[in-house]
Amino acid sequence: MGEVRATDLAKPFFVLYVVWHPSFELGEKIADAMMQHFRRDLYKNIVGGAGIPVVFRNACMPDNDIPISINPEDSEASAIIALVDDNLCESQSWVDYVKGLSEKTEESNKNGFNNLLFPVSFNKKALHKVNLSEQALRWDSWKGDNNEKTMRLISELTYEFCRMLRHHLAQLENPSNKNLENYLKKVQIFLSHSKHDSDGIEIATSIRKRIHEGHGLSSFFDVNDIPAGLRFDEVLLAQVRISAMIAIHTDSYSSREWCRKEIIEAKAWNVPLVVANSINNMDERGFPYMGNVPVVRLGYDVADVSRIDIVISRLLDEVLKDFLWRCQTHEIRKQLPSRAFLIPRPPELISLSCIPEGPELTDTASTETILIYPDPPLSTEEERLINRVSPNVQLRSLAEWKAGATR
Known part of the structure; x- marks a missing residue:
């Protein structure tokens, strides 16, 4: 692939491929979960979906023991998720197939990071047999049952797709912007919360802690991150404009002037936004501009980190959809x-x-x-x-x- 060019509107923009050996039964369940999450029927209310095509590569071609090959050039950007288990590693033809995909993505990425291979390791020893250069997602080291691990895999991949599309957007805007440093920049999260009830502070602290334990997302926690000497209000509203936001809706949230300002600023700048519903008793007057975005029931029991994970994952879905929209409409903006x-x-x-x-x-x-x-x-x-x-x-x-x- 040469220099980033104007988007070819005849091509699909971003495609996900899921590769697994046909004897790997769990692979099919994981692939189906990805299909349900990332692809959606636009006329049905399916949580999470971003309208991304998901293509399976597990069925072998007639008179062959590997699937149809994948050409990264068939779309503007693509992600190949290879589920590397014992079945795959014990078949030399499948090992060669996955290595071939690695070589193709490396070749296509000489001028950027538009096509990436994401190996998922189900057995560390088996992964060594494939000997891929790409860093693997370590399913084998994660805690929880298969459903919990599948949710984590989808969330981890969503964050990586956000990185890919953000970098692709930067290249569309400036073709010379293709270095690794830009790709590795973190997505910032603004935690909007009220300090006038104990739940708001406690929940915000727990979310921030969970963020740093997980994806390495950079959170913005208002006063604690405002440099000395700068004006509180200027920095706060400027940070809202460049972040994704979690609005922690506790009992006093709607009554606080700065919480309302943060919501209005987020809506005005169209930043990705999720409301975490943590009402304990009642909200005297619901703030009307908190609608039209996903609302997740978080509760006020911060010991349940699984609910925090759902909030963070839902926000990542919104960030991904935002980058998709901006990439897909980049060329259209010039025609408006x-x-x-x-x-x-x-x-x-x-x-x-x-x-x-x-x-x-x-x-x-x-x-x-x-x-x-x-x-x-x-x-x-x-x-x-x-x-x-x-x-x-x-x-x-x-x-x-x-x-x-x-x-």
Whole structure:
């Protein structure tokens, strides 16, 4: 692959391949779980899915004992997940097949990290037989049952896919931006919480601890990370704009001015956001702008780290979808009319406040503002409400806009 070029819209953008030996029964269950998580039917409410194609490579070709080969050049970016167990390692043809995939991804990545192989080790000794250069995900050393390990594998891979797509986006914006240092930068997490009930501080501390124990994500924990001499409010709001956010919704959260400011800032800048519901007794007045994003029941028992893991994983899903959207629409941005804007989540009333003002905004149809958002299309009742408030704003899902839909 040469220098990063304009995206070929005829190609799939990002494809996941799952490779496992047909005799490895657990492999099929893991692959099915990945399929269910990363690929979704856009018209069904499936948690987590990002609309990523997932392709299996376990069935062997006729008169052969290995599957069809994988060509990384068939998509703009790809990730190959190789489930390396004893069955695979005991077959020299399968070992050669996986080594061949390693060589292909290495060749395609001379100018970046668009195609990567992720080995998953189910037996450390068996992994040595394959002798791959890539760092493996160590299923064999993880604690828990197979379901828990599968969830961890999906979460670990999601974070790595975020790295890949962030780096790909940086290359699209600047083709010379392809060094390892940029790839290794961490995703930052802003923990928005209230200090006016003990639950908020305790839960935020537990999430931060869990983050550092797990993926090595860099969390931002307001006052503790504001350098001396700088203004509290300026640093706080600037950090919201460049982070993914977990809003820890405890009893006093909605009543605190700075918690509300952080939510509004996050919505205004379209940052990935997940609400962790930790109501203990009641919320006197729910803050309306906390909607339109995933809400995960966390509770206020911080001893249950499994719930914290679900919150972090759900946020990673949102980060992944955000990078996918920005990569997939990079070339489209260059084709947009002056009053058309791309937003990474379904529009809501607060989206209207984020539209830049300008002399073009009139009541004439020729200068209507268009908000383009990810599929599926907005529900009729939501669209009617927004149109009632701002009748000269058109709402179009990406597929509708591509098809040239009009009123």
